Amino acid sequence: MRLNEVQYTDAQPVDGYGPGFFRIGGKVFEGATAVFPDGVMGWGGFEDTETLIARASSVDVIFVGTGAEIAHLPNDFRTLVEASGVGVEPMSSPAACRTYNVLLSEGRRVALALLPV
Template structure:
């Protein structure tokens, strides 16, 4: 089957099939840029770096907070700590957060989705 491109949102839970070259593959589709993998589906995410992420970057996570117990944040090639403002924002939503490089985040997300956990991922694209 030929790989398809998508225009910003694919409904449903999907594992990340591949990452790199500035994007991701999932559900027989490809996307250039960062993504949010949420309980409702995978959507484009404007973040281009793990540096400088703010609570406003996680509004889509807030909208689905009741269905998320753990948010895995992939910050790119390197681990970039989240700001206290972001950590407090997620804590107020009662969402635990784990931060790691994007590759490890995608792999961890896939395992937890396969286990049926209430997990989401915010993944910064890597080259």
């Protein structure tokens, strides 16, 4: 089996996560976090659509990590974010991190909005 090291562009992969935190690009971020090609920032959860909409033009899809388990997205949240022209895909936060890293390594235009596990 041949192993290749994954090369990322300027975007930062998720290195790890744990109770209440995410490690992204070697730095630890506490609480809910949004990850876009232009950087990592705090996210105010489902009530904070503005943080996601402001950067939506730089990506095609936002993976929404809903915590330890997958959960339905609030209708208002989904409607507002999708109206900005970006797809929204809910999944558990661990699955969102893995999916994001794989697609990021392929050069895809993806982002994350994560609730902690």
